[in-house]
Amino acid sequence: MAAAIFHVLGAHAPYGTYDCTGSGAVRSWADIARAVFESANGNGERVVPVSTADYYANAEGPVAPRPVHSALDLSGLESVGFHMPDWEEELGE
Incomplete structure (x- = not known):
């Protein structure tokens, strides 16, 4: 989540709401x-x-x-170039 926040700030992304959750299957x-x-x-x-x-x-x-x-919509984050990792892969780690 911190990486997503810093990316949005560093990219000077448009003001708005950015959902942040693991990607992958709902x-x-x-x-x-x-x-x-x-x-x-x-x-x-x-x-x-x-x-x-x-x-x-x-x-x-x-x-x-x-x-x-x-389910949260990750298209806002993806539109500014940030892709959340798959939650199931992260859980395995």
């Missing part, structure tokens, strides 16, 4: 957690996906709405 939060658990402890099968509705089913009071699809 996965659900459960898929990402499963990959992290598998890489760290070899127990990725223990991650159980939970829908947003189920997660907040017993919440008291208002709940902030969650997007159905929350």
Whole structure:
């Protein structure tokens, strides 16, 4: 993330919002957690996906709405010449 920030500043990129996340395949939060658990402890099968509705089913009071699809768009960073590494390759390292 720091490298992306310094690149945007050094390139005098246009003012705006630049999403910053690993590139590569878009996965659900459960898929990402499963990959992290598998890489760290070899127990990725223990991650159980939970829908947003189920997660907040017993919440008291208002709940902030969650997007159905929350993938970030790296085209802003790429337009100023910065390419984020693939998150799955980085996780392996």
